[in-house]
Structures are given as C-alpha cells and as structure tokens.
Amino acid sequence: MIQPPPAPLRLRIDPQALAGNWRALDAKSGAARAGAAVKADGYGLGAMHVVPVLRDAGVQDFFVAHWCEVPALLAHLPPGQIAVLHGPVTAEDAAYALGTGVRPVINSVQQARLWLGAGGGLCDLMVDTGMNRLGLPPSQLNEPDIARLQVHTLHSHLASADEDSAQNREQLALFRQVAGARSAGRRALANSAGIALGADYAFDLTRPGIALYGGTPRGELADEIRQVAFPQARILQVRQLDAGDRVGYNGVFTAPGPMRVATVALGYADGYLRAWGGRGVLHAGTDRLPLLGRVSMDMVVADLSAAPHLGPGDWLDVPYTLHDAAQASGLSQYELLTLLGPRLERFVAG
Ligand SMILES: *Cc1c(COP(=O)(O)O)cnc(C)c1O
Numbered sequence: 448m449i450q451p452p453p454a455p456l457r458l459r460i461d462p463q464a465l466a467g468n469w470r471a472l473d474a475k476s477g478a479a480r481a482g483a484a485v486k487a488d489g490y491g492l493g494a495m496h497v498v499p500v501l502r503d504a505g506v507q508d509f510f511v512a513h514w515c516e517v518p519a520l521l522a523h524l525p526p527g528q529i530a531v532l533h534g535p536v537t538a539e540d541a542a543y544a545l546g547t548g549v550r551p552v553i554n555s556v557q558q559a560r561l562w563l564g565a566g567g568g569l570c571d572l573m574v575d576t577g578m579n580r581l582g583l584p585p586s587q588l589n590e591p592d593i594a595r596l597q598v599h600t601l602h603s604h605l606a607s608a609d610e611d612s613a614q615n616r617e618q619l620a621l622f623r624q625v626a627g628a629r630s631a632g633r634r635a636l637a638n639s640a641g642i643a644l645g646a647d648y649a650f651d652l653t654r655p656g657i658a659l660y661g662g663t664p665r666g667e668l669a670d671e672i673r674q675v676a677f678p679q680a681r682i683l684q685v686r687q688l689d690a691g692d693r694v695g696y697n698g699v700f701t702a703p704g705p706m707r708v709a710t711v712a713l714g715y716a717d718g719y720l721r722a723w724g725g726r727g728v729l730h731a732g733t734d735r736l737p738l739l740g741r742v743s744m745d746m747v748v749a750d751l752s753a754a755p756h757l758g759p760g761d762w763l764d765v766p767y768t769l770h771d772a773a774q775a776s777g778l779s780q781y782e783l784l785t786l787l788g789p790r791l792e793r794f795v796a797g
Contacts, residue, residue, distance in 0.1 A: 455681035455712035458791040460496050464673040465659060466504035471671040472655045473505070475642050479649035482508030484638070484656030486516060486532065491718075491785040492660060492676055493793040494519040500795065501659070508600075510552075510654055514540050517549050530571050530600070533581065534558045541565035550599060554581045559592040571600045572631065576621040577614060578606040585625050600652060601631035608640035608648075609664040615644055626650070640664040662769045662780040669770070676784060678765040678791060680713035680729075685751060685758055694748050695740030699725070707751040709736070711763055714745040718786030719765070722776045723747075730764040731757055 473481035483506045484490075489497035498509065498520055509520055509529050520529050526548035534554045535541040541561045544551045545568070552571040553559050562570055572593070575582030582603065587593060603622045607614045619636070626634045633651035639658035641648045643665040658668055661675040688694070688702040711729060713719045719727075719742060727738040727747070734753035751757060766772065769780040776783065 454790055454792040455683070456717060456791050457679050458492070458787060458793045459677040459679065460492050460500075460793060460795045461673075461675050461677065461797055462500045462795050463797050464661065464675045465497060465500050468659050468661065468672050468675065469501055469504050469506060469655075472639065472642055472653065472658055475671075476637070476649045476653040477646045479635075479637075479651050479653050480507065481642070481653045481655055482506060482510060482635075483659055484510045484654050485520065486510060486512040486656070487785045488516070488519070490656060490660045490781070491787045495522070496793050496795050497660075498523045508652060508654075510656075514543055514549075517543075517547060521547065521549075532573070534573070535561045535565070537561075538565065552602060553583070553593075553596060555583055556587055556590050556592055559590075559596055563592060563595060567595075567597070569597050569599045571602055572596060572598045572629070573602045573604070574622070574625050574629075576603040576618040576625065578604055578618075580604075580606075585621065588625065588629050598629070598631040600633045600635055601626060601629060602635045602654075605636065605638060605641045605644075605648075608638060608644055615641075615648075619648060622650075639668065643667040657769075657781055657784075660769075660784055662784070664780065674768050676767060676787070678713070678719075678767050678787065679762050680711050680765065682709045682757060682759050682761045682763065683712050683746070684710045686710075693740075696743060697741060700740035700748075707755050708739060709749050709751045709757065709763075711747050711749055712745065713747055713765065714743050716744045717788040717790050719747065720776070720778065720786065722778060726775055728766060730766055731761070736763065 483501045488494050512532050530550040532552045534551045552573050554573045573582040622636050635652040637648045637653040639655040642653050658672050663669045663672050688706050690704045692702045694700040721742045724742045729736045729749045731754040736749040739748045773780045
C-alpha cells in the first residue's frame with residue numbers, strides 16, 4: 448500500500464519540557480516520589496509518546512483509568528509500575544489484572560470481593576475522603592474483605608486542590624486518620640494541584656497529571672511548569688476579500704475592507720471547538736492572525752494581514768499555553784488537552 452502523505456495538522460510534544468515538568472513536580476513533592484497519571488491516552492498527547500519520556504526521566508508509578516488503557520503502557524513498562532484507578536468492575540477485569548500483573552486500585556467492598564475471588568494479591572486501595580466519586584467510604588475500612596487485602600499503596604484524591612478551599616484541610620485530616628488505621632506500603636493523596644498545597648499533602652507518593660503536560664491548576668506552579676504540547680496546522684488556501692465579503696458558515700464575519708485571508712486545516716472535529724470562533728488567533732512566528740467567523744468541522748479562516756507572504760502548505764502555530772487558552776476559550780485546561788483529535792499527528796521533538 449502506498450503511504451499517505453503527512454497530515455496537515457500535527458501536535459509537537461516537547462520531551463525536555465515533559466521531563467522537566469516531572470522533575471519539578473518530583474522536587475516539589477519533597478520526600479515523596481512523584482508518579483504520573485497517564486490516563487486518557489496521556490491526557491490526549493499519546494501514551495506511546497509520553498510514557499517512554501517519563502519512564503526515562505525516572506517515573507516508576509503510572510496511573511490509568513481503565514483496563515483497556517493498559518496495553519499501550521505494557522509496551523514500555525513492567526506491569527508492576529502500572530495501576531488502574533477504576534479497579535475491577537467485572538470478573539474479566541480481575542482476571543486481566545492477575546494475568547498481566549498490573550495492580551488494581553480497589554474502590555469498594557464489591558471490588559475487594561471480585562479481586563479476592565479471582566485470586567487476589569498486591570493491590571492499591573482508594574479511600575474516599577469527601578469527593579464522593581470513587582473510593583471506599585472510611586466507615587467500611589474494617590470490613591473483613593478490605594482487611595484481607597494486601598495493600599501496596601493507600602490512596603485518596605483531593606476534590607478542590609485547585610482552590611483555597613477548607614475541603615483540602617478536611618480531606619488531609621481524614622486521610623491522616625485513615626492512614627493511621629490501615630497499614631499500607633505507601634500513602635498517596637496529591638494530584639498536581641495538591642503538590643502545590645505543600646509538603647503536608649505529599650505523603651510517600653504523588654500522582655500529578657495535568658502539570659506534567661503543561662497545565663497550571665494553581666498559580667504556585669506557573670513559574671516552573673512549561674508548555675509541552677504545541678498544535679500546528681497547514682494553510683490550505685489563501686484568498687483576497689473585498690469590503691462586504693462574508694466568511695464561513697452563516698457569514699458571521701464581514702470584511703470591513705480589502706483583506707487577505709487563509710483557510711487552515713484545523714476544525715472542531717480536531718477538538719478546536721466552536722468556542723474559539725471570533726476569539727482565537729493563530730501565529731506565524733511572532734505575527735498574530737485572528738480567526739474570522741465560525742470554526743468549521745475541518746477548517747478555520749484566519750486574517751493573513753500580518754503575514755501576507757504565506758501560502759498553501761505553510762504551517763501556522765496554534766497558541767496553546769493551557770492557562771491562557773483556558774481563559775480565552777472558557778474550556779478547562781484538562782479539556783483543552785484531552786479534546787485534541789486523532790487527526791493531529793503526534794510527534795516528539797525538542
Ligand atoms: C486524574 C487523577 C490524578 C491526576 O490529577 P491532575 O489534576 O491531572 O494532576 C491523580 N489522581 C487521581 C485519582 C486521578 O484520577
């Protein structure tokens with residue numbers, strides 16, 4: 448089969464920034480080690496790209512949400528370095544955990560029974576300290592099937608670490624009680640934002656995700672965390688507009704005078720949502736190219752006045768520092784990354 452040409456849209460992943468972000472989070476974790484949340488295909492960057500970089504930087508604990516995410520990690524890691532946050536929901540899940548040697552995170556008495564029934568062994572245990580999402584209620588810690596678990600790492604998860612909320616201290620106090628009552632090899636509470644809350648929250652292991660990939664859920668991280676994911680798209684066509692010409696679906700932009708515009712290969716099917724219509728810009732080097740009109744499924748149109756020499760095939764940068772992009776779009780930093788679609792060709796380059 449003839450190979451197709453490279454895609455006209457791509458996502459550059461900067462390995463130095465990714466490794467540097469992990470080192471910064473590991474240092475901020477104090478005596479604790481930082482692991483890495485790589486669920487949702489490495490927050491949309493591609494687990495196959497981010498896992499080897501993080502492994503080579505020194506990460507030894509990787510977390511995914513679902514069992515179907517495990518094979519992409521097993522290609523690069525020994526099974527003992529992987530834990531599945533959602534735990535076994537079916538007997539097939541438990542059998543797969545045993546067969547691969549990947550640790551389940553047990554979240555309920557029901558999951559403990561499934562795991563013990565399948566043969567059991569080392570597992571992690573997630574205790575809910577106030578988020579009421581996944582995890583064992585502390586009142587059930589003495590259930591016999593929980594007491595029988597061989598717990599490698601005892602976890603809880605912070606609900607509001609990105610805010611100065613009283614809930615952070617409440618969850619910390621409850622997690623301390625739980626950790627005193629239930630022996631485990633290690634204890635882990637903090638996500639990215641939790642690391643920025645200080646050493647009290649670090650325990651033995653931290654589980655950063657978004658900040659590895661350039662997100663800054665708290666201002667304290669802004670100085671050290673660097674952008675990792677850089678979207679780019681090619682110009683498909685350029686045209687000259689006259690005053691009064693309208694652009695795109697529903698003609699919501701009308702040219703005030705003669706202007707040169709570029710049609711660019713990036714649309715809402717790629718995760719560049721309609722939220723960007725009328726407020727997004729593209730960059731050509733340091734030149735700003737404001738978007739005109741609606742975002743289409745596969746295209747946007749940008750004002751080429753600042754870079755009139757550009758033409759079809761030229762690459763444009765999509766400004767995507769997560770804090771600023773979240774402010775501009777109204778999307779969360781997490782959504783901005785995990786939305787990016789499969790047509791963006793991921794590649795690792797410094
Ligand atoms: C996703 C997740 C993390 C990582 O959170 P970030 O806010 O991305 O740092 C940590 N722990 C658990 C249980 C998670 O589900």
